[in-house]
Amino acid sequence: MKLSGAGAAKAMEILTALGRIHGARGMVEVGSVQVSGVSYNNIGEHGLAFLEEWAGMGSRAVVNATMNPGGADRRLWKSLGFSQGFIRKQERVIAALEGLGIKPTLTCTPYHVGAAPKLGEHVAWAESSAVCFANSVLGARTNREGGPSAIAAALTSMTPRHTLHTDEGRLPTRIVEVRCAVGTSADAGTLGYLIGRLVASDRGGGIPYLMGVEPPAGLECLAWLKALGAGMAASGSVGLFHLDGVTPEALAHGRKLAAAAKRNSVITSLAEGRRALNCGKGRIDLVAVGCPHASPEDLERITGLLNGRKARIPFWIFTAEDVRRRAEAEGTAAALKKSGAILVSDTCMVVAPLKELGIMTVATDSAKAAFYLPSHHGASVYFGSLERNVEAAVRGVWVSA
Ligand code: F3S
Numbered sequence: 001m002k003l004s005g006a007g008a009a010k011a012m013e014i015l016t017a018l019g020r021i022h023g024a025r026g027m028v029e030v031g032s033v034q035v036s037g038v039s040y041n042n043i044g045e046h047g048l049a050f051l052e053e054w055a056g057m058g059s060r061a062v063v064n065a066t067m068n069p070g071g072a073d074r075r076l077w078k079s080l081g082f083s084q085g086f087i088r089k090q091e092r093v094i095a096a097l098e099g100l101g102i103k104p105t106l107t108c109t110p111y112h113v114g115a116a117p118k119l120g121e122h123v124a125w126a127e128s129s130a131v132c133f134a135n136s137v138l139g140a141r142t143n144r145e146g147g148p149s150a151i152a153a154a155l156t157s158m159t160p161r162h163t164l165h166t167d168e169g170r171l172p173t174r175i176v177e178v179r180c181a182v183g184t185s186a187d188a189g190t191l192g193y194l195i196g197r198l199v200a201s202d203r204g205g206g207i208p209y210l211m212g213v214e215p216p217a218g219l220e221c222l223a224w225l226k227a228l229g230a231g232m233a234a235s236g237s238v239g240l241f242h243l244d245g246v247t248p249e250a251l252a253h254g255r256k257l258a259a260a261a262k263r264n265s266v267i268t269s270l271a272e273g274r275r276a277l278n279c280g281k282g283r284i285d286l287v288a289v290g291c292p293h294a295s296p297e298d299l300e301r302i303t304g305l306l307n308g309r310k311a312r313i314p315f316w317i318f319t320a321e322d323v324r325r326r327a328e329a330e331g332t333a334a335a336l337k338k339s340g341a342i343l344v345s346d347t348c349m350v351v352a353p354l355k356e357l358g359i360m361t362v363a364t365d366s367a368k369a370a371f372y373l374p375s376h377h378g379a380s381v382y383f384g385s386l387e388r389n390v391e392a393a394v395r396g397v398w399v400s401a
Contacts, residue, residue: 005057005058005059005060006057006058006059007054007055007057007058007059007060007100007155008059008155008156010054010057010152011059011151011152011153011154011155011156012152012156012158014148014149014152015027015149015152015153015156015158015159015160018149018160019160019161019162022160022162022163023162024160024161024162025161025162025166026160026161027158027159027160027161028122028158028159028160028161028165029122029157029158030063030122030123030124030142030153030157030158030159031063031064031117031118031121031122031123032063032064032065032066032110032115032117032123032124032125033061033063033064033065033066033102033123033124033125033145033150033153033154034065034066034067034068034110034115034123034124034125034126034127034130034145034150035065035066035067035068035097035102035126035145035147035150035151035154036068036126036127036145036146036147036150037068037126037146037147038067038068038069038070038071038093038094038097038106039069039070039071039090039093039348039351039352040070040071040086040089040090040092040093041071041086041351041352041353042071042351043093043147047093047147048089048092048093048096050148051093051096051097051100052092052096054096054100054151055095055096055097055099055100056099059100059155060099060100060101060155061100061101061102061154061155062101062154062155062156062157063153063154063157064103064115065100065101065102065103065150065154066102066103066105066107066110066113066115067094067097067102067103067104067105067106067107068106068107068108068126068127068130068348069106069107069108069293069318069346069347069348069351070090070093070094070106070346070347070348070351071086071090071347071348071351071352071353072086072087072090072346072347072352072353073344073345073346073347074087074090074091074094074106074321074345074346075345075346076342076344080316080342080344080357081356081357081358082352082353082356082357083353083356086353086356094106097151100151100154100155101154101155102151102154104346105320105321105322106320106321106345106346106347107293107319107320107321107322107323107345107346108127108129108130108291108292108293108348109130109133109226109292109293109295109320110125110130111130111133111134111138112293112295112296112320112322112323113320113322113323114322116138117134117138117140118138118140119138119139119140119248120139120140120141121140121141122140122141122142122159122165123140123141123142124142124143124145124149124150124153124154124159125142125144125145125150126144126145126146126147126149126150128144128230128233128234128237128239129226129229129230129233129234129292129368130292131143131144131233131239132229132230132232132233132238132239132240132241133225133226133229133230133292135164135170135239135240136225136229136240136241136242136243136247137222137225137226137229137247137248138248139247139248139249141164141165141170142159142164142165142239143159143162143163143164143165143239144237144239145159163204163205164239164240169204170207170240170249171207171257171260171261172207172208172209172242172257172258172260172261173199173202173203173204173205173206173207173208173261173262173263174198174199174202174206174207174208174209174261174262174263174264174265175208175209175211175258175261175263175264175265176195176198176199176208176209176210176211176264176265176266176267177211177212177264177265177266177267178191178210178211178212178213178266178267179212179266179267179268180267180268180269180270182213182270183216184220184224184365184385184386184387185220185223185224185226185227185365185385185386186227186365186366186367186383186384186385186386186388187270187385188215188224188225188227188228188231189227189228189230189231189365189366189367189368189370190231190270190273190274190277190367191213191228191231191267191270191273192227192228192229192230192231192232192233192234192235192238192367193231193232193234193235193273193276193277193367193371194231194235194267194270194272194273195208195210195231195232195236195238195241195267196231196232196233196234196235196236196237196238197235197236198236198265198267199232199236199238200235200236200237200238202263203262205237205238205239206236206238207238207239207240207241207242208232208238208241208242209241209242209244209250209257209258209261210241210242210243210244211244211258212244213243214243214245214246215228215243215246219297219298219300219301220297220301222295222297223295223297223298223301223386225243225246226292227292227365227366227367227368228241228243229241230291230292230366230367230368231367231368231371233368234367234368234371234372235371242254242257244258273367274383277367277370277371277381277383278370278381278382278383278384279374279380279381279383280361280362280363280380280381280382280383280398281361281380282361282380283361284313284361284362284363284382284392284396284397284398285313285314285358285359285360285361285362286313286314286315286316286359286361286362286363287311287313287314287315287316287362287363287364287389287390287392287393288316288318288349288362288363288364288366288369289302289316289317289318289364289365289366289386289389290316290317290318290319290344290349290366291318291348291349291350291364291366291368291369292366292368293318293319293320293323294317294318294319294323295319295323296323296326296327296330296332298317298319298386299317299319299323299327299332299333299336299343300332301386302317302336302341302386302390303332303335303336303339305386305387305390306335306336306339306341306390306393306394308335308338308339309339309394310339310340310394311339311340311341311393311394312340312393312394312395312396313392313393313396314342315339315340315341315342315393316341316342316344316349317336317341317342317343317344318344318345318347318348318349319343319344319345320345321345321346323345324343324345327343340393341393349362349364349366349369349373350368350369350372350373350376351376354373354377354379355377355378359377359379360377360378360379360380361379361380361381361382362379362380362381362382363381363382363383363384363388363389363392363393363398364381364382364383364389365383365384365385365386365388365389366383367383369381370383382398384398384401388401
């Protein structure tokens, strides 16, 4: 591959230094890249200046590279109450990344918009829930890239070969036996949150091998797996889990993998996790679902749960712009709109400027959002199943389980 421009040279310097730090065995070629650090709210002026300077060096992505969500919907920002000042800065971040040849997909679920890697394929993804889903559910191979290292991978199609790119780096550190019901996606997120806390201290980063639990069949299956990984990525920076009899590597080598785990734990209840994540108080300002971004199947489920009823309070469903367009073509978006639900694209609910929007109390079905919103925004969070969130939107209050 012929690399050109000062930007690519800088990228190779970054990757070489990172490879040295991690004791990498050379570089590996990647099939796709996902870049994080897109919200202006997160990266600020320094981050924006850094990206614009890099974009000015004249190098472009040499592999399919996509962007994580930013902090605002590019189409609906005005009607949702975002300020012009914020959107201008956000657009400059996106423009700088586009200048580097990174596509403005603006989603944390690139696998819903045509960028799903194949089994065993090496990729360089950055967003924690996407990394966990790609490694665990799709059987791809990626470490969690930082913002600059992902851009460097995009400009070179390379990443250092270490940890989750290697067979030995994917062995489980601990068997986690689950002896309680894990029915809904919110339950899966809660389980993920508990597991993340449990394995965070495992040597070399925790990789759990789960037994005694399986996702539901049907429309909720993928959402359940997504939520499980997102929960453990949030609380324990877990980049890979194996689920006995379900995930591809556990299906192919379950016994061998389980034998490598040095530690054992048992989870008998989700109660502690539910208590920790569900701390909402007072009036709900916003019901927010779609963290990670909602799939077409999730939108179908929400439409079914609303069943034509009207939301009384703001109800935002975060999703990829491509998924929103598909929902418009298929009629799901019209049904959701009739119920007062808003499809918000390009946006991460955790890195959006919620305070500026006057949002202090949020209801959500996402353990990841419930984990981060209090620390990022001082928000009060009601956490529960998608069903409870839809009921909260329709009734205007959080209904006890
Ligand atoms: Fe996606 Fe933001 Fe949640 S990146 S997983 S919506 S925290």
